[in-house]
Amino acid sequence: MNKYYGFFDGIKNLYDGKIIECGLYDDIFSNVYNALAGNEEIKELYAENGFCVGKNILEIAAGDGSNYMIPLAQKGFNVDGVEISESMIDRFNENVSKLPQRIKKKLNMIQADIFDYETDKKYDLITIPSTTICLLSDDVERLENLFDKIYSWLTPNGRLMFDYRTDQVTERLYASNILTNTNLEDKYYIVLQEFNNFVPEKSIVNMYVEKADGSKYLACSEKKIITEKFVDSVIEKTCFKKHYTYHVKEGDITIDVCVLNKEEVA
Numbered sequence: 001m002n003k004y005y006g007f008f009d010g011i012k013n014l015y016d017g018k019i020i021e022c023g024l025y026d027d028i029f030s031n032v033y034n035a036l037a038g039n040e041e042i043k044e045l046y047a048e049n050g051f052c053v054g055k056n057i058l059e060i061a062a063g064d065g066s067n068y069m070i071p072l073a074q075k076g077f078n079v080d081g082v083e084i085s086e087s088m089i090d091r092f093n094e095n096v097s098k099l100p101q102r103i104k105k106k107l108n109m110i111q112a113d114i115f116d117y118e119t120d121k122k123y124d125l126i127t128i129p130s131t132t133i134c135l136l137s138d139d140v141e142r143l144e145n146l147f148d149k150i151y152s153w154l155t156p157n158g159r160l161m162f163d164y165r166t167d168q169v170t171e172r173l174y175a176s177n178i179l180t181n182t183n184l185e186d187k188y189y190i191v192l193q194e195f196n197n198f199v200p201e202k203s204i205v206n207m208y209v210e211k212a213d214g215s216k217y218l219a220c221s222e223k224k225i226i227t228e229k230f231v232d233s234v235i236e237k238t239c240f241k242k243h244y245t246y247h248v249k250e251g252d253i254t255i256d257v258c259v260l261n262k263e264e265v266a
Contacts, residue, residue, distance in 0.1 A: 002220035005195050007178065008206035015216055023085070024221035028188070028209050041248050043068060045257055046127055046161060047075050053159050054124025058082070060114050060150075061132040064091035065107065068129050070099070073106040080108045082117055115142060122155045128162035131255070134203070134223035140234065147238045151262060160240065160260040166247075167254045168225045170201045187212035201225050231258060 002021060004012050012019060022029065046068060050057055055077055062069050062081025069079045069092075083089055092109050099107075110117070114136070128136070137143050150160055176194040183189070188211040195204045203225050209217040235242060240260035248255040 002218070003199065003204050003222070004206050004218065004220060005198055005204070006175065006193065006206075007191065008193070008208055008218060011208055011216075012218055019216045019218055021218050021220075024205065024207060024219040028211070028217050029087075029207065029219050039248060039250055039255070042129065042163060042255070042257055043071055045246055045248075046125070046129070047072060047077075049159055049161060049259060050075075050077055050125045053157055054155060056080075056121075056123045056125075056155075058121075058123040058126045058153065060126065060128045061130070061135070062088075062092070062109065063130070064088045064095055065109065066091075066095050068127065069107060069109075070095060070103070073103050076106075078106045080110065080121070080123075082110050082112050082114050084111065084113050086111065115146060118149075119153060121153065122158075123153055124155050124158050126150050126154060126158070126160050128160075131164050131223065133162045133164050134226055135221075137224045137226055137230070137234075144234060144237050147234065147240065151239055154262045156263055158262045159243065160262075161257060163248075163255050163257040164226050164231065165253060166228065166256050167252065168196055168203060170197065170225050170227070173197045196225065228256070231256075235260065 046057075050072065057072055057077050057079045059069050059079060059081045062083045063085075065081055069081050073079045081092070083092070089109055089111050096104055096107055136146065147160070154160065174196040175198075176196075179190075179192045181190045188209050191208040193206055195206065196202075198204055199222070201224060203223045205221040205223075207219045209219075240262065243259040243261045245259070246257040248257060
């Protein structure tokens with residue numbers, strides 16, 4: 001069940017029965033996602049590590065491909081993506097249709113739940129960007145099994161990279177500032193806010209979109225707040241070796257980008 005707080009709970013009650021609820025990555029919100037550019041420093045870190053190990057990349061929970069898949073393909077990598085949302089894949093196909101043929105042929109999207117997905121293909125680098133690891137961490141055993149699958153998909157000296165926020169803590173109730181944005185081209189405005197530990201050890205994102213035609217949309221996303229201790233405990237139960245951790249600052253947000261090796265690189 002979606003959880004709404006403050007302004008968003010008020011909006012839901014105010015327009016009861018006249019507001020459309022959907023997933024944060026579906027319908028109108030897939031358009032919103034397209035406006036949220038990936039972190040440029042993290043993009044470069046993915047590319048840098050990719051150049052160290054090879055040309056074939058798999059991105060897990062790839063969204064519409066605009067943040068990482070397409071920029072990496074433009075740098076010369078062959079990039080597959082796995083994404084569960086049909087709306088995001090529609091956006092991906094729209095984005096790719098505008099690209100030159102030499103870039104298009106480097107991109108491939110697969111619709112699947114990553115926990116069910118299987119492949120015999122081998123990759124040099126596998127990424128879980130945009131703090132998506134937090135969406136995959138509710139069931140620790142299932143996450144460990146996913147890491148085991150990822151390990152089997154990598155080439156001998158392949159790498160797994162993922163990022164997570166380190167500015168969030170599990171002990172403090174916290175609501176972020178309300179963020180707003182207006183899209184004049186597509187004629188809608190957005191209101192977004194994050195609520196930490198309103199549900200213990202969870203980060204709840206609420207988003208409201210209103211279009212110029214008066215239609216109104218609400219969405220909610222729930223992520224587990226994870227810590228370095230949690231990450232280390234998961235890695236310890238896999239065959240991966242920690243290669244390096246980058247520390248990235250984005251405004252008030254701090255992100256750790258963790259790089260794991262399939263085998264120790266000499």
